[in-house]
Amino acid sequence: MVSVALCMLFLPLLSALVTLLFLRKNGSFASLLSVCTSGAILIMALSLIFDRNADTLAWDTTWFQLGGWELRFGFLIDAPCRLLLFVVAFVGFLIHVFSLGYMGDDSARPRYFGGLSIFMFSMLGITLADNLIMIFVFWELVGFSSYLLIAHYFKTDESANASRKAFIVNRIGDFGFLIGIILTYWVYGTVNLNELADLADFSPSLATTTLCLLLACGFIGKSAQFPLHVWLPDAMAGPTPVSALIHAATMVAAGVYLLIRIDFLFTEDALGLIAFMGALMGLYAGFCALVQRDIKKILAYSTLSQLGYMAAAFGMGAPGLALFHLTTHAFFKALMFLGSGSVIYACHHEQDIFKYGGLRKRMPLTAITFLIGVFAISGVNFFSGYFSKDAILLWAYNFNLPVFILLYAGAILTSIYMFRLYFVSFEGESRSEYAQGAKENSILMTGPLILLGILSIFGGYFSIYPIELGSFLRADLSISDALPNHMWMVVLGTIAWVVGLLFSRLTYSRVSNSDPLSKGLPAFFEICQSRLFFDEIYHFFISKIYDPFCRFLEVMELLFISGLMVRGSAGLAALLSMLSKLCYSGRMHTYVFWFLLGTVGFLIYSSGLINQ
Amino acid sequence: MTSVDFLFWIFAILSVGGGVCMVFSKHPVSAAMFMIVSLVGVAALFVLLEAFFLAVLQVLVYAGAVMVLFLFIIMLLDVGPNASKQKITHLKTGMIGITGSLLLISTLIFIVENGGGTSNFVHSELPMQATNSLEFSTNISAFGYGLMTKYMLPIQISGFMLLASMIGVIILSKRSSPHDDA
Amino acid sequence: MLTITPYHFLILSILLVGVGFLGLLIRRNILLMLMSLELMLNGINIALITFSRVGNNLDGSIFVFFIMTVAAAEVAVGLALLVALFKKRKSVLSDDMALLKN
Numbered sequence: 001m002v003s004v005a006l007c008m009l010f011l012p013l014l015s016a017l018v019t020l021l022f023l024r025k026n027g028s029f030a031s032l033l034s035v036c037t038s039g040a041i042l043i044m045a046l047s048l049i050f051d052r053n054a055d056t057l058a059w060d061t062t063w064f065q066l067g068g069w070e071l072r073f074g075f076l077i078d079a080p081c082r083l084l085l086f087v088v089a090f091v092g093f094l095i096h097v098f099s100l101g102y103m104g105d106d107s108a109r110p111r112y113f114g115g116l117s118i119f120m121f122s123m124l125g126i127t128l129a130d131n132l133i134m135i136f137v138f139w140e141l142v143g144f145s146s147y148l149l150i151a152h153y154f155k156t157d158e159s160a161n162a163s164r165k166a167f168i169v170n171r172i173g174d175f176g177f178l179i180g181i182i183l184t185y186w187v188y189g190t191v192n193l194n195e196l197a198d199l200a201d202f203s204p205s206l207a208t209t210t211l212c213l214l215l216a217c218g219f220i221g222k223s224a225q226f227p228l229h230v231w232l233p234d235a236m237a238g239p240t241p242v243s244a245l246i247h248a249a250t251m252v253a254a255g256v257y258l259l260i261r262i263d264f265l266f267t268e269d270a271l272g273l274i275a276f277m278g279a280l281m282g283l284y285a286g287f288c289a290l291v292q293r294d295i296k297k298i299l300a301y302s303t304l305s306q307l308g309y310m311a312a313a314f315g316m317g318a319p320g321l322a323l324f325h326l327t328t329h330a331f332f333k334a335l336m337f338l339g340s341g342s343v344i345y346a347c348h349h350e351q352d353i354f355k356y357g358g359l360r361k362r363m364p365l366t367a368i369t370f371l372i373g374v375f376a377i378s379g380v381n382f383f384s385g386y387f388s389k390d391a392i393l394l395w396a397y398n399f400n401l402p403v404f405i406l407l408y409a410g411a412i413l414t415s416i417y418m419f420r421l422y423f424v425s426f427e428g429e430s431r432s433e434y435a436q437g438a439k440e441n442s443i444l445m446t447g448p449l450i451l452l453g454i455l456s457i458f459g460g461y462f463s464i465y466p467i468e469l470g471s472f473l474r475a476d477l478s479i480s481d482a483l484p485n486h487m488w489m490v491v492l493g494t495i496a497w498v499v500g501l502l503f504s505r506l507t508y509s510r511v512s513n514s515d516p517l518s519k520g521l522p523a524f525f526e527i528c529q530s531r532l533f534f535d536e537i538y539h540f541f542i543s544k545i546y547d548p549f550c551r552f553l554e555v556m557e558l559l560f561i562s563g564l565m566v567r568g569s570a571g572l573a574a575l576l577s578m579l580s581k582l583c584y585s586g587r588m589h590t591y592v593f594w595f596l597l598g599t600v601g602f603l604i605y606s607s608g609l610i611n612q
Numbered sequence: 613m614t615s616v617d618f619l620f621w622i623f624a625i626l627s628v629g630g631g632v633c634m635v636f637s638k639h640p641v642s643a644a645m646f647m648i649v650s651l652v653g654v655a656a657l658f659v660l661l662e663a664f665f666l667a668v669l670q671v672l673v674y675a676g677a678v679m680v681l682f683l684f685i686i687m688l689l690d691v692g693p694n695a696s697k698q699k700i701t702h703l704k705t706g707m708i709g710i711t712g713s714l715l716l717i718s719t720l721i722f723i724v725e726n727g728g729g730t731s732n733f734v735h736s737e738l739p740m741q742a743t744n745s746l747e748f749s750t751n752i753s754a755f756g757y758g759l760m761t762k763y764m765l766p767i768q769i770s771g772f773m774l775l776a777s778m779i780g781v782i783i784l785s786k787r788s789s790p791h792d793d794a
Numbered sequence: 795m796l797t798i799t800p801y802h803f804l805i806l807s808i809l810l811v812g813v814g815f816l817g818l819l820i821r822r823n824i825l826l827m828l829m830s831l832e833l834m835l836n837g838i839n840i841a842l843i844t845f846s847r848v849g850n851n852l853d854g855s856i857f858v859f860f861i862m863t864v865a866a867a868e869v870a871v872g873l874a875l876l877v878a879l880f881k882k883r884k885s886v887l888s889d890d891m892a893l894l895k896n
Binding site: 616617620624627628631632634635640643644647650651654657658661662663665666669670673674677678681682685686688689691705706708709710712713714716717720721724745746747748749754755758759762763766770773774777778780781784785 | 856873
Binding site for chain 2: 589593596597600603604607
């Protein structure tokens with residue numbers, strides 16, 4: 001059991017190493033190796049999940065020791081872990097297969113597939129880890145592989161800048177995360193999740209609230225919540241399967257997974273804050289997505305919005321609901337990203353939706369699966385997204401009304417912009433010659449779409465989940481089933497997506513090259529397009545405030561630390577000499593000054609005035 | 613107010629006022645004039661303190677000889693008002709000057725108010741003979757007596773010093789070489 | 795007004811010393827610097843004579859006598875030096891006596 005887990009964890013690392021060392025020039029072999037690895041991971045993951053031996057498997061060993069403190073390396077395979085393992089392995093495998101088709105004519109395939117393998121290794125590490133420090137190590141590795149993969153087309157400035165931005169913004173969140181880990185160790189004396197679960201007390205104090213908020217900083221950085229959300233839309237500069245895997249289904253979900261793992265540490269205030277911020281994010285991202293032209297950016301903002309939903313669910317005290325929404329979101333978001341990848345590939349890497357149009361007639365399979373994804377995310381009844389969203393909205397309605405209002409408005413917006421995307425891209429007349437010449441892609445690309453489409457429809461019927469996967473969800477879902485106002489919520493949910501569908505159909509079915517909203521409501525359009533100026537504010541802060549401060553620190557460091565402390569007495573002598581040189585102007589008057597002032601000083605000293 | 617007080621205030625204002633005007637005057641000749649006024653004021657204050665001999669000495673030596681020498685040199689070097697371009701060339705100098713002098717004045721006033729301050733330096737006991745003091749008197753003969761008995765050594769030394777300075781001045785003002793311009 | 799106490803004389807002497815100090819710091823013309831020096835010496839003379847009068851002690855006055863002697867000699871030598879310097883520098887300003895600069 002443990003050996004299976006170890007094998008599964010290190011297999012992708014091995015494949016990446018082999019690709020690095022031997023397969024640099026051989027693209028097709030590298031890609032096949034990577035796909036086979038991910039298939040093997042899927043098989044091993046299924047065997048781990050359905051292992052009847054233990055409900056929860058916990059195992060650890062010492063990694064290294066430093067004096068009296070040791071760092072342990074271990075696995076904790078309980079119910080949420082199994083569910084995420086299934087999602088990561090399955091979606092990862094499907095995306096590997098899709099990449100075979102999408103990146104078929106790319107020249108740097110070994111680098112790409114090596115990066116994907118490293119990503120699988122890191123993500124599995126986060127899923128299986130049993131202590132916070134191990135999570136942190138794999139956290140950083142995931143950030144690194146994201147950096148590697150976003151910069152796949154590194155010859156363009158856009159990708160290079162985007163990958164750097166992603167890494168740096170992530171790092172800022174990780175900084176808070178690291179401080180949170182240190183604080184945890186200080187307060188509780190351990191970083192092992194099992195031991196923390198026993199030790200955590202529920203009396204909220206400043207230390208524990210700060211602790212969980214700092215640990216949540218990791219979530220904020222990785223899952224692109226406010227205020228570190230600026231990296232996700234730019235990260236769409238990477239290849240589409242990368243966006244699908246990393247920035248939709250798994251890596252950004254790792255933040256939510258972290259929260260679920262440490263949910264026993266959270267105090268009431270912290271939870272309330274997270275819920276509110278998540279709901280706000282859900283609404284904000286909806287506005288931003290409404291006015292985007294790039295298909296991948298629309299999907300990126302929708303990811304931000306859904307992550308806000310997950311955060312809100314967690315913050316209201318229902319981690320099971322957050323995990324459920326994570327699962328369904330992984331399915332339909334990966335589906336939509338892969339669908340967009342298929343469309344982009346067919347239209348020769350054109351990404352502006354206003355240059356598409358009429359693709360339903362030309363790529364029927366992609367269109368139908370994409371439509372399934374749109375239904376799922378909008379919460380059309382009986383699709384997978386409906387169940388998770390409905391549960392979250394119901395919980396919010398009963399426990400936290402302001403959050404409910406924000407989430408419901410976000411749901412209406414989601415439906416509007418998602419249907420907008422569908423109508424502009426797939427309906428109407430083709431608006432460019434690429435769109436006219438598009439045709440359906442190979443089975444390598446459409447196969448995963450079909451599989452994910454099936455899961456997007458049926459993934460919400462959690463009763464069909466085997467007990468291993470579903471046990472964690474059932475706890476919260478059974479509560480939410482028993483809540484009052486369920487019928488009212490169903491009605492509201494239906495109203496939301498129907499309103500969205502009708503509005504989009506009216507506005508967007510017959511469009512030309514520009515967004516009708518920009519003519520209809522120009523001021524509103526402008527505000528949404530500005531995305532509340534976050535990028536501009538950050539840029540201003542960095543260049544005008546932070547940079548001069550760093551320069552000042554540099555001068556101080558040069559003077560005092562390098563000069564005084566590092567060079568020791570030599571530096572001190574140099575500093576004194578610099579000061580004394582000021583006295584040695586050749587002008588006689590200066591000497592007169594110093595002479596007289598020195599006399600006065602001597603007078604002050606010798607008369608004993610200082611001691612009095 | 614007695615007449616002595618009145619006189620004190622007049623001559624005090626005269627001496628300090630003359631000093632201030634001298635410091636802030638543009639032309640060196642006018643500065644010398646103000647200095648003479650100040651010195652005469654100081655001499656009058658000496659008279660108020662019943663040190664008559666010293667008052668006369670002040671007028672004869674200071675105001676009479678020293679200031680005349682100053683004026684002589686000013687005329688010789690032909691130092692005009694445009695020689696010093698501005699009174700205070702930089703604001704920086706003025707600031708430092710004012711802070712320095714205020715520092716000095718306040719230090720001295722503190723010392724005087726606190727009865728002299730305590731010295732930070734170890735001083736040993738003086739031998740008994742050294743503390744024999746002369747009585748204060750306004751008589752010149754008391755002066756002469758003190759000079760010739762208690763202060764014999766300083767008189768001799770000051771004689772030597774005056775000789776040395778006379779020789780020095782003569783040498784300094786000689787033409788160093790025949791073709792040197794005066 | 796009040797009757798004059800020795801404190802008044804002492805304050806007066808402190809003021810004279812202060813004014814002379816100020817002049818010494820501010821002025822660039824060496825002649826005026828020497829005159830400010832003389833002003834300081836006068837202030838000290840007043841203080842000494844005050845102490846001598848108050849302490850009923852002739853030593854203070856005799857000291858003033860010597861100060862005057864030394865001051866006269868010092869002014870003579872100082873002005874002679876200044877004249878010799880003037881022959882070289884053609885100026886009596888301390889700004890121009892900056893050969894040591896840089």
